[in-house]
Amino acid sequence: MNFLLHIIATIAMGAPNILGFNMLFGRGKILHFGPLGVSIVAAYATFLVVMATGSYPLGIVCGLAATCSISAFFAWLSLRLDADGLGVMSIAMHLGLLAVVLNWSSLTRGALGIPRVPRLPFLDSTGDFALLGTCVAALWAWMLWQVDRGTFGRKLIALSEHEWHAKSLGIDRSRVHMLAFMIAGIGSLLGVLQYHQYLYLVHPSDFGFPAFIFFVTVVVAGGPGSVRGCVVSLILLSLLREGLRFVPMSPDVLGPLRLILFGAILFVAVWLRRDTLFPKQRTV
């Protein structure tokens, strides 16, 4: 039972971040590969303040401010760089931020991470996290579904199909990108706020490249832009990931095997969705 609750909790806690990424990468066709860069900033800003002051409200306010700042920076990059340039730059930003938390040991404790993260009083057991995580994820998915089907979603699709055509209607690309990155950033913050309390730990390995590959795999396999597809894909791939723990193999083999498996799923998903995944270049 506890393992089932653990799986529900981990899926639910990952959902806000992945759904935000789905909106940017899947729906907006913005080649932003730095969602975990945003998570790094959100997690460290929040929990460093919490650890230093013991105040969650203050930590959340600082985390929100830092998340909005880094999201605004990524949005600014998306407005100034071509799609491929943004892809490369966002990966570089992610790796740069990871390097900072790994090497600024006096502040972040480097590879040791931040241990003994306190939990909020109402979050005690795995069941509490599963319940809260599911409620937050359901609310967030419903909200993003509404956004996707509404005015903002249409503007995002219009910009992803043809920037000039969208602008000629009066759609302000800067405003739409800024808002989309902010929404995705808040999704990151919602995820890290729960996840690191659950683990009692903020660790750099949670923000590594394998985690990013998992994000991309979920979005691509679920159908880029589809909130429902993304949720179903997240559940199935999480079950697969957790299910692999029960394969009778040594961890030395199982770790790389899991990466290869997810790489293969990603390859097949990209291949099958190659016509809809990336923005089509049309000329005027």
Add this chain to the structure above:
Amino acid sequence: MSILSLSHISLTIGEHRILSDVSCSVDQGEIVGLIGPNGSGKTTLFNVISGFLAPTHGTMHLQGSDITNISSSRRAQMGIGRVFQNFGIFREMTLEENVLVALEALPKADRMQRGNLRKIAGETLEMVGLASHAKQKAGSLSGGQMRLLEIARTLMSGKEVFLLDEPTAGVSPKMTQQVADLILQLQKQGKTVLVVEHDLPFISHVCDRVIVMDTGKVALTGKPEDVKKSKELRELYFGADPTT
């Protein structure tokens, strides 16, 4: 009264001079045809007016306001509508969403004044006979239907100046007549239209005035019947005056 005026507009990209000292003005309610051989700078001039390309020199005014350094989306909100040469519709959206997205991009006051946008979108599709396809993806339409949808969407967005880039390209003669009727309907509402076309009979039918462009410059301007008779136009289109 001049609604749009261009003053000494030049555009250089790299070492190529695409537009050279283009000056013209368009009056409110006027339909002006922009013609000229391929590569003469007609679409580029539309891109400059829409704000997608910044002129190297010169200024532009819309209803007396300087719009030279204003973004393309802001210009659209100020009243410049555009129909693109290669169908500016969004193929992944339904027909209804295609019209809705244009209405939702209007300034807030304008949106509030219009009320139910979904109803207006339905009326727009009704106007061009596409209401029965409202929930269909726009990518499944024929070229002519896409063109009608795009024009109807632009018309309903309440712009003051319309830039139509080859609106009859790839359209059947029957639909060409529909497009002409829509343009003339706009004029009755006091709107201003600039239209790029190669179809000279169409231009003669709908335009009050014609501007002929060649190598990025205004080569000739006048009433359609006068321009059609001019030796310069024949030379531009046929290389030499075919009557001689």
